[in-house]
Amino acid sequence: xxxxxxxxxxxxxxxxxxxxxxxxxxxxxxxxxxxxxxxxxxxxxxxxxxxxxxxxxxxxxxxxxxxxxxxxxxxxxxxxxxxxxxxxxxxxxxxxxxxxxxxxxxxxxxxxxxxxxxxxxxxxxxxxxxxxxxxxxxxxxxxxxxxxxxxxxxxxxxxxxxxxxxxxxxxxxxxxxxxxxxxxxxxxxxxxxxxxxxxxxxxxxxxxxxxxxxxxxxxxxxxxxxxxxxxxxxxxxxxx
Amino acid sequence: xxxxxxxxxxxxxxxxxxxxxxxxxxxxxxxxxxxxxxxxxxxxxxxxxxxxxxxxxxxxxxxxxxxxxxxxxxxxxxxxxxxxxxxxxxxxxxxxxxxxxxxxxxxxxxxxxxxxxxxxxxxxxxxxxxxxxxxxxxxxxxxxxxxxxxxxxxxxxxxxxxxx
Numbered sequence: 563x564x565x566x567x568x569x570x571x572x573x574x575x576x577x578x579x580x581x582x583x584x585x586x587x588x589x590x591x592x593x594x595x596x597x598x599x600x601x602x603x604x605x606x607x608x609x610x611x612x613x614x615x616x617x618x619x620x621x622x623x624x625x626x627x628x629x630x631x632x633x634x635x636x637x638x639x640x641x642x643x644x645x646x647x648x649x650x651x652x653x654x655x656x657x658x659x660x661x662x663x664x665x666x667x668x669x670x671x672x673x674x675x676x677x678x679x680x681x682x683x684x685x686x687x688x689x690x691x692x693x694x695x696x697x698x699x700x701x702x703x704x705x706x707x708x709x710x711x712x713x714x715x716x717x718x719x720x721x722x723x724x725x726x727x728x729x730x731x732x733x734x735x736x737x738x739x740x741x742x743x744x745x746x747x748x749x750x751x752x753x754x755x756x757x758x759x760x761x762x763x764x765x766x767x768x769x770x771x772x773x774x775x776x777x778x779x780x781x782x783x784x785x786x787x788x789x790x791x792x793x794x795x796x797x798x799x800x801x802x
Numbered sequence: 803x804x805x806x807x808x809x810x811x812x813x814x815x816x817x818x819x820x821x822x823x824x825x826x827x828x829x830x831x832x833x834x835x836x837x838x839x840x841x842x843x844x845x846x847x848x849x850x851x852x853x854x855x856x857x858x859x860x861x862x863x864x865x866x867x868x869x870x871x872x873x874x875x876x877x878x879x880x881x882x883x884x885x886x887x888x889x890x891x892x893x894x895x896x897x898x899x900x901x902x903x904x905x906x907x908x909x910x911x912x913x914x915x916x917x918x919x920x921x922x923x924x925x926x927x928x929x930x931x932x933x934x935x936x937x938x939x940x941x942x943x944x945x946x947x948x949x950x951x952x953x954x955x956x957x958x959x960x961x962x963x964x965x966x
Binding site: 576583590 | 830
């Protein structure tokens with residue numbers, strides 16, 4: 563680095579920048595005060611960001627989540643998941659449960675209420691167990707499965723913050739799963755985003771989510787996606 | 803909306819500084835604020851997986867540029883009051899005075915650069931963005947960043963030398 567470049571860096575530190583401390587509150591106040599112009603509705607697959615979930619993820623999970631999951635998807639269920647969501651389920655490689663357990667650094671937990679999974683996928687530090695539709699598990703039209711349970715190493719911060727963008731019908735609710743903190747997201751499909759320690763926005767998955775229960779236990783975040791009511795989902799989650 | 807507030811918190815410094823380098827002290831805060839509001843409304847056009855910071859900075863920079871243009875002013879950067887500058891160690895008053903003198907001349911020289919060059923060199927060195935981030939934030943290829951930076955550095959160097 564030349565002297566000039568070093569001087570420029572010094573200058574960068576010595577400039578009299580305006581104070582930015584009040585900016586977050588000021589921006590929030592603006593957003594609350596000014597109605598958002600109505601936008602045209604976008605097709606489902608143009609994945610409008612309808613709700614954002616901020617998770618102060620641990621670095622490892624953040625790195626893992628950065629990968630775009632592009633595994634070849636093999637539908638183990640009787641009904642292939644609908645396109646285009648099915649194409650982008652992106653769950654990773656199809657493996658056995660034992661292989662999945664060997665591959666990740668956290669204990670893989672499964673809800674006893676759902677029985678044995680009908681498929682297990684692993685990719686980018688995440689394990690996803692899929693469950694076929696059954697008597698108590700309606701087929702989720704968004705995924706083609708009865709339930710999808712994804713787990714990955716990440717802390718849901720105590721102060722996990724859920725934001726609901728305007729003009730959406732997504733319901734965001736704080737819940738507890740046993741004693742673990744969690745969130746229930748219901749309503750219109752939404753994309754779930756995490757914000758890592760550097761403030762980067764990371765998409766939770768490459769697909770839209772329907773009804774989702776998110777909870778965290780022991781540094782592992784669980785995400786149950788199923789066409790169930792909140793209480794049904796919490797009951798299943800509590801058996802994990 | 804609290805999630806977005808958290809994002810604003812994480813990026814507020816760099817946003818205000820970017821706006822300041824482009825538009826100067828009078829417009830910096832407003833430009834940054836407006837940039838964040840516009841970015842929020844454009845979130846559905848953000849490509850997840852792409853870095854957020856340069857995307858945001860591009861919006862903030864546009865806002866700052868428009869404000870600077872309509873105000874018809876150049877950036878007018880200012881050094882922090884003496885003693886307020888950060889950095890380790892305590893230089894002697896003489897050293898500090900010489901250093902400030904150099905930095906003031908550098909501020910002036912920066913002000914004379916064409917805006918694209920000033921912005922490229924500002925992102926890279928004043929604000930410490932990587933070349934890739936600078937390219938994203940400017941919406942130009944990395945090669946263009948390289949050439950703007952080297953042209954800007956050459957001009958600054960010439961200016962600084964002719965005044966010595």
